[in-house]
Structure formats: C-alpha cells, structure tokens
Amino acid sequence: MPVLVMKFGGTSVATLDRIKRAAKRVGREVANGFDVIVIVSAMSGKTNELVGWVDETSPLYDAREYDAIVSSGENITAGLMALTLQEMDIPARSWQGWQVPLKTTSAHSAARIEEIPTDNLNAKFGEGMRVAVVAGFQGVSPEGRITTLGRGGSDTTAVAFAAAFEAERCDIYTDVDGIYTTDPRISDKARKLDRIAFEEMLELASLGAKVLQTRSVELAMRYKVKLRVLSSFEEYDPNAGTLVCDEEDIVESNVVNGVAYSRDEAKMTLISVADRPGIAAAIFGPLAEGGVNVDMIVQNISEDGRTDMTFSCPIDQVARAEAVMNSSKTDGELNFQEIISDTDVAKVSVVGIGMRSQSGVAAKMFEVLSREGINLKVIATSEIKISVLIDRKYIELAVQALHDAFELEKHG
Known part of the structure; x- marks a missing residue:
C-alpha cells in the first residue's frame, strides 16, 4: 500500500482529547488506503519541563543522559497515540527511535540522521500493521545510546521517514493552517499560500518564519518530498494547508511570495x-x-x-x-x-x-x-x-x- 507520513506537533497532542482528534485524522487516511507512519512530538510544554529538571539536577550535565531524559516525552505521546488508534480498531503500535532504528551521529542534543532502514517497519506492515507511531526527535548513536536531533527535530524526523519510505506526501500538522505571505499577527492582509517552492520556504524558514524548521525543508528539497503544512484544529478538508513542493509543480509564481x-x-x-x-x-x-x-x-x-x-x-x-x-x-x-x-x-x-x-x-x-x-x-x-x-x-x-x-x- 502507498505510505503517508503524518507529523503532529506538541500543541496537536497536548491533551488526550487532542490525541483522539489527531487519531481520527490518521484513521481517515487509513480508510483512504494508506499505510501511515505517524511522527509525534512530546505533549506541549513537556520537553521544557524535562529540560528544566535536567538543569536543576545537574547544571554541567552529561549530554548522553540529557538525551535519555528529554526524549522520553515523545515516547509517552507515541504510546498514547498507539493505544488510542487500537481503541478505534486500527492495528497500530508505537516505535521508539532505537527500535526502528533511526541511526544518527553521536552529537548528543544535535545529532544528524544518517540512515533509516525500512526492514522492521515494512515487515510489520506486511503482517497487517496499518499505523506505525514513531517517537519524533530521537534516534540511536553508533554506540547504542539514545540521541536527540535538536530544535525542530520532529519535523526533520518526519521528512526523513517520508524520504526513506518514498511516501506519497508528508503532512505536518501544527497550530497554524498553512504558510502565509507574512506573519498574520503583523499584517491582517496576510494571505495563506496554496503552494510554495522549496527554495522560497527554505529562505523564509532561515529568515525568521517559524512554521517549518530549516533542516526539515533542506531534507525535503534534497529528496523531493512533498510537504503539506496544515492545522490539526480545522475541520477536515482534502485541499487544506499549504503544499511545499518543487518549483516545477507551481504553474505561475509571484515575483515576491513572502x-x-x-x-x-x-x-x-x-x-x-x-x-x-x-x-x-x-x-x-x-x-x-x-x-x-x-x-x-x-x-x-x-x-x-x-x-x-x-x-x-x-x-x-x-x-x-x-x-x-x-x-x-x-x-x-x-x-x-x-x-x-x-x-x-x-x-x-x-x-x-x-x-x-x-x-x-x-x-x-x-x-x-x-x-x-x-x-x-x-x-x-x-x-x-x-x-x-x-x-x-x-x-x-x-x-x-x-x-x-x-x-x-x-x-x-
């Protein structure tokens, strides 16, 4: 079956009700015929709480233990999402980074993804699993220690999975409904874009637009992964959000887009x-x-x-x-x-x-x-x-x- 990657940010999984809401969206895509890889962030505010505990315990902390602690927020969300999907009679299980395994460098708290072997997940899809819920932001070092990918790591995880599994698309669910021509808080004339080229998004992300992290856009551009940014709080609409895609997929470009x-x-x-x-x-x-x-x-x-x-x-x-x-x-x-x-x-x-x-x-x-x-x-x-x-x-x-x-x- 074709694969779809769906990533839910911290605000989209902040409560059990929001996890249920996200799970319904996943269920809809399963019904549409996709095997789904769900990438989840920690529940909103959880990572900051964990970082605070580390700082209070050990100001000059061991980076390996830091990663072991701050990555635990994603594990909780992944397990809760898998349980919620199972309650909906959808065959699902959770995966931590090391179980996939998502292989990274040894640079703790700023690791880079080296490889995502597809064998383990594909074997389970072959056995009837329909949804793999993967803890975002984390992987495993060559030494076998848990690593984290730094700020925006869950976005990067999602794009990397979409590239590795040659997914149809990578949907990034967040608390905004797409990419805007500028910050709507500054200009009430800001307009949501239907499509934007990778290069434009890369510039906007590096210049201060906070919707997508630069690393995730770089990865999507390199592997030509179609990215869709959309809100997990809006009603379902197959044409919702903004598609970040290749320049060739955009018919006519404005001189200035943002x-x-x-x-x-x-x-x-x-x-x-x-x-x-x-x-x-x-x-x-x-x-x-x-x-x-x-x-x-x-x-x-x-x-x-x-x-x-x-x-x-x-x-x-x-x-x-x-x-x-x-x-x-x-x-x-x-x-x-x-x-x-x-x-x-x-x-x-x-x-x-x-x-x-x-x-x-x-x-x-x-x-x-x-x-x-x-x-x-x-x-x-x-x-x-x-x-x-x-x-x-x-x-x-x-x-x-x-x-x-x-x-x-x-x-x-």
Whole structure:
C-alpha cells in the first residue's frame, strides 16, 4: 500500500482529547488506503519541563543522559497515540527511535540522521500493521545510546521517514493552517499560500518564519518530498494547508511570495582593520569556530590601508562574538580599533522565485522603505531574496508597507 507520513506537533497532542482528534485524522487516511507512519512530538510544554529538571539536577550535565531524559516525552505521546488508534480498531503500535532504528551521529542534543532502514517497519506492515507511531526527535548513536536531533527535530524526523519510505506526501500538522505571505499577527492582509517552492520556504524558514524548521525543508528539497503544512484544529478538508513542493509543480509564481522578519538580530562593526588579503578569513574563521552564526557582511571603503567590517549575527551571540574578536586581538592575529555592537536592529526580507526573471524588486523595496522614513543599515541579496537590517522599532511598519507594495494580499 502507498505510505503517508503524518507529523503532529506538541500543541496537536497536548491533551488526550487532542490525541483522539489527531487519531481520527490518521484513521481517515487509513480508510483512504494508506499505510501511515505517524511522527509525534512530546505533549506541549513537556520537553521544557524535562529540560528544566535536567538543569536543576545537574547544571554541567552529561549530554548522553540529557538525551535519555528529554526524549522520553515523545515516547509517552507515541504510546498514547498507539493505544488510542487500537481503541478505534486500527492495528497500530508505537516505535521508539532505537527500535526502528533511526541511526544518527553521536552529537548528543544535535545529532544528524544518517540512515533509516525500512526492514522492521515494512515487515510489520506486511503482517497487517496499518499505523506505525514513531517517537519524533530521537534516534540511536553508533554506540547504542539514545540521541536527540535538536530544535525542530520532529519535523526533520518526519521528512526523513517520508524520504526513506518514498511516501506519497508528508503532512505536518501544527497550530497554524498553512504558510502565509507574512506573519498574520503583523499584517491582517496576510494571505495563506496554496503552494510554495522549496527554495522560497527554505529562505523564509532561515529568515525568521517559524512554521517549518530549516533542516526539515533542506531534507525535503534534497529528496523531493512533498510537504503539506496544515492545522490539526480545522475541520477536515482534502485541499487544506499549504503544499511545499518543487518549483516545477507551481504553474505561475509571484515575483515576491513572502515577507519575513527576525527581531533577534544584532549588527557588529570592527572599526579600522587592516585592508589586506586574508583579513576576512582572520575575522570570520575564528567566529565560525566559536559558534557564531554570521549572516550579512559588508566591508566599507578602504582608507589609508584600513577598513571597517560590519556583520550581523543573532542577538544572543553578541557576547560570544565580542569575546572571540577580543581574543584574536590579544593573540595578535587581528588588529582593530574597537567593536561597536548595535543590538537594537531587526532583519526584514522579501522572498520570491519570480525575482530570478524580473528586475526592479530591490529598487522598489528600497523606495518603499525610504518613503516610510526607514533607514537601511545593511543590505544583502541572493537570487531569490533581498534582506535589509533596520532599526527594530520600524519592523511592523516595514513588513506592512512591503506586503502592501508587492500586493501580496492578492491571489497569485
């Protein structure tokens, strides 16, 4: 039988009633002729509670035991979902990551999936099991220890299973009913998209849209897994949600398909560094090794052999970036006058695969922001994205103005 993967996030399985509601959706797909692999998150708030217990017990914890503890939330949900399906007379059983086995690297709390052998589940499907309820977010290391996949790990688990089992589709059930042109909390004109290309979704996810995790979209794009994002709280509708798919599956693309933003940005400038070959490597090499996630980079005009180098990074990595740079200065590898950190900025981006074939998007974006009196601190572009760093207080104004200017409320 064809396989369908269905993933339910924490809010979708937060109570026994919600688990029953989710199980009914699974039952409907079984009735439609699918063998179903259900990936479940921990019940809403459970993982945070478990992490809190670990921190209280052992501030300098053993990462292997951390994974053993925080992965237990998913095991509970998987068992409850399997029991609920059995009560509905649907042949189901729960699977923990190590039982599949979902093989990962040994990087505890940030493991990466290496392989998902299909033999165990397929054998059970062959024996009459209709639903495999798999605990998301977890796997097993080469050493045989439980691992967890880090933030958004259940989304990644779901896409990986869909790829391994060549599933018809991977449905991600969450508390929103799809992907929107921008955050509906900022613009009441935000419109739900029927379809969006992998590349656009990847940019939106990496630029601050919280609906899907970047790793899961990367995986879906690589293996061409059709992803559908939909709400577990809406009434059943076979055409609900947003389909994230290959560019070829989209007939006509808007020039701009979405406006994303990220509040938690900082702008850092190294004043007066030597303008010489290798200077960028001397700055960004140590930052990468120090775990600082650098995004936008601008080098100013050189004067008397010196220049200023500006870059952006997440606001919670500013102290780390400053420590790395000051350490490089002390070691004599880097000579600069001072570091200026601006933690009162935000990033706003427009995204669309239609930009490839149409010019003038950047000019229009800059003109719109200029008209609103918004100063651009840093600009970065790619083939399908333009990002700007602005003062954080203008974020809502910028998002609404750009959404209106590119007429995203209209159906494409």
